[in-house]
Amino acid sequence: MKYKTDVVVIGGGAAGMAAAYRAKKEGVDVILLERDEDTGGVLNQCIHNGFGLQYFKKDLTGPEFKEYAKERLEDIEILFGTYVLEVRNDRTIIFVDRRGIHEIETKALVMATGARERHFNSLPVPGKRITGVFTAGLAQRFINLENLKPGSKAVILGSGDIGLIMARRLTLEGIKVEAVLEIMPYPGGLERNVQQCLKDFGIPLYLSHTVTAIEGDRRLEKVIAAQVDYKWDPIPGTEKEFEVDTLITSVGLIPQTKPVDFVETDPGFLVSNTNQTSEDWIFAAGNCTVIFDLVDYVAKEGEKAGKYAAMYAKGEYKKGKKVKVRKGENIGVIHPIYIDPTQESTLYIRVSKVFDRANIKVLPLDVEVIEDEARPPEMIVVKLKPFDENIDEIEVMADELISKLG
Amino acid sequence: MSSSQNLVKELTCVRCPLGCKVKIEYTKELEVLNISGNKCPRGREYAIQEISDPHRILVTSIKVKKGKYLLASVKTTDAIPLRLFDEAMKIIEKLEVEAPVKRGDIIIKNFLETGTNLIVTRSVERL
Numbered sequence: 001m002k003y004k005t006d007v008v009v010i011g012g013g014a015a016g017m018a019a020a021y022r023a024k025k026e027g028v029d030v031i032l033l034e035r036d037e038d039t040g041g042v043l044n045q046c047i048h049n050g051f052g053l054q055y056f057k058k059d060l061t062g063p064e065f066k067e068y069a070k071e072r073l074e075d076i077e078i079l080f081g082t083y084v085l086e087v088r089n090d091r092t093i094i095f096v097d098r099r100g101i102h103e104i105e106t107k108a109l110v111m112a113t114g115a116r117e118r119h120f121n122s123l124p125v126p127g128k129r130i131t132g133v134f135t136a137g138l139a140q141r142f143i144n145l146e147n148l149k150p151g152s153k154a155v156i157l158g159s160g161d162i163g164l165i166m167a168r169r170l171t172l173e174g175i176k177v178e179a180v181l182e183i184m185p186y187p188g189g190l191e192r193n194v195q196q197c198l199k200d201f202g203i204p205l206y207l208s209h210t211v212t213a214i215e216g217d218r219r220l221e222k223v224i225a226a227q228v229d230y231k232w233d234p235i236p237g238t239e240k241e242f243e244v245d246t247l248i249t250s251v252g253l254i255p256q257t258k259p260v261d262f263v264e265t266d267p268g269f270l271v272s273n274t275n276q277t278s279e280d281w282i283f284a285a286g287n288c289t290v291i292f293d294l295v296d297y298v299a300k301e302g303e304k305a306g307k308y309a310a311m312y313a314k315g316e317y318k319k320g321k322k323v324k325v326r327k328g329e330n331i332g333v334i335h336p337i338y339i340d341p342t343q344e345s346t347l348y349i350r351v352s353k354v355f356d357r358a359n360i361k362v363l364p365l366d367v368e369v370i371e372d373e374a375r376p377p378e379m380i381v382v383k384l385k386p387f388d389e390n391i392d393e394i395e396v397m398a399d400e401l402i403s404k405l406g
Numbered sequence: 407m408s409s410s411q412n413l414v415k416e417l418t419c420v421r422c423p424l425g426c427k428v429k430i431e432y433t434k435e436l437e438v439l440n441i442s443g444n445k446c447p448r449g450r451e452y453a454i455q456e457i458s459d460p461h462r463i464l465v466t467s468i469k470v471k472k473g474k475y476l477l478a479s480v481k482t483t484d485a486i487p488l489r490l491f492d493e494a495m496k497i498i499e500k501l502e503v504e505a506p507v508k509r510g511d512i513i514i515k516n517f518l519e520t521g522t523n524l525i526v527t528r529s530v531e532r533l
Contacts, residue, residue, distance in 0.1 A: 044528070047465050049465055050423055067529060144479065172495055195420055373427060
């Protein structure tokens with residue numbers, strides 16, 4: 001079948017739902033492609049609360065957030081069970097579903113394809129590739145959607161939010177969590193999750209620790225961990241053994257950019273403040289650009305992408321001028337990396353080290369933000385007004401604020 | 407009372423993702439002397455509750471018969487004492503409802519006499 005539309009959105013998670021909703025609101029035709037049988041993406045399995053405080057002004061669980069977002073999509077054509085095979089630069093999209101192979105001719109595209117989990121097998125850890133090793137997201141899916149129990153005693157590698165949330169979830173379901181290991185000297189997730197997922201249940205967190213080997217015959221029997229030095233090399237004599245049948249890994253997410261292979265990526269889509277990629281007609285939002293801390297940020301970005309994609313389709317927004325945003329001193333992540341100075345922008349920043357009091361500056365703009373206890377895992381949001389189009393480059397940097405005495 | 411007997415706890419407020427670092431100073435008798443670091447009144451409430459009887463929202467899931475999904479996620483409508491979690495999970499583990507269920511459906515009213523309800527957070531259609 002051949003379709004024709006103004007805006008195609010690929011991916012029906014938090015970013016894609018928001019993009020489709022907003023594009024439609026701008027008065028254009030929208031088709032949303034979702035590979036699953038329902039929208040929501042990972043929200044469906046994130047049954048914990050803490051979502052939506054900024055976006056819906058309510059404390060919601062993942063499934064509730066999804067339902068709130070989905071209720072706004074009633075007059076949008078959503079094609080479920082679809083898999084996009086190809087995005088061509090002549091603005092056609094080829095996808096497959098149970099009925100066969102189809103083609104969509106579109107004016108603009110929003111990529112909202114999210115991220116995939118990095119797997120344990122991609123880490124250089126010796127040992128057989130035995131059963132009992134799960135990514136946190138997979139274990140979460142088993143427990144929260146499929147009513148399956150992954151094991152009975154577990155170690156969690158990685159203290160990102162998914163790892164922390166899973167520590168609590170496993171504990172509540174009667175699976176003993178022996179330890180959470182974190183290679184960095186500070187926790188990878190939000191402070192509140194360290195409190196409510198680990199401290200609440202007395203689960204030990206070993207900072208500067210990693211898994212050095214796994215043992216077992218068919219099923220995991222033992223996880224060997226050790227403390228690491230500043231180069232992440234295990235320190236001899238610090239080994240600890242955990243007799244567990246399950247290892248849950250939460251070791252990072254990788255933005256998913258397939259099947260678009262002709263735009264700038266690193267590793268996610270590189271976009272501007274209007275979510276435009278290096279191809280004028282392709283916009284991107286959410287975890288396929290950079291990994292966000294909060295679904296609220298993802299949804300806001302999705303809406304913005306939907307808005308500009310619709311404006312592009314209507315001929316109201318063209319290729320914007322792009323001012324490069326440079327990563328200055330002590331900045332680990334900056335998003336977006338281009339700014340169209342005629343439009344407002346929201347910068348998402350991760351510092352690269354722990355600060356008591358960080359002073360974040362956007363140069364040469366006169367913008368300064370002070371952030372207490374800034375840590376790499378917690379994104380700092382800075383809003384910028386439109387600025388002088390003659391500025392070629394801006395730089396974001398952070399330094400420790402020396403408090404003045406007296 | 408000498409100040410050496412006073413206690414100090416540095417907490418991370420869990421009421422929202424901002425995660426304010428709240429510092430509470432109090433006596434052994436749980437008399438609050440000072441609270442700082444909170445950006446809103448919820449942080450103050452949280453700190454006081456935290457030193458006496460920590461409360462949390464319980465999120466988990468229940469079995470669903472004849473539904474499009476095997477499970478419906480549930481939550482308590484407000485935070486309940488953390489000390490009741492074990493007891494709560496033992497009750498929830500035995501629950502089973504028949505589809506359809508809708509977001510907001512009350513599964514247990516006044517759950518464990520806490521004044522909060524256990525409600526559905528995922529609508530599950532009937533197969």
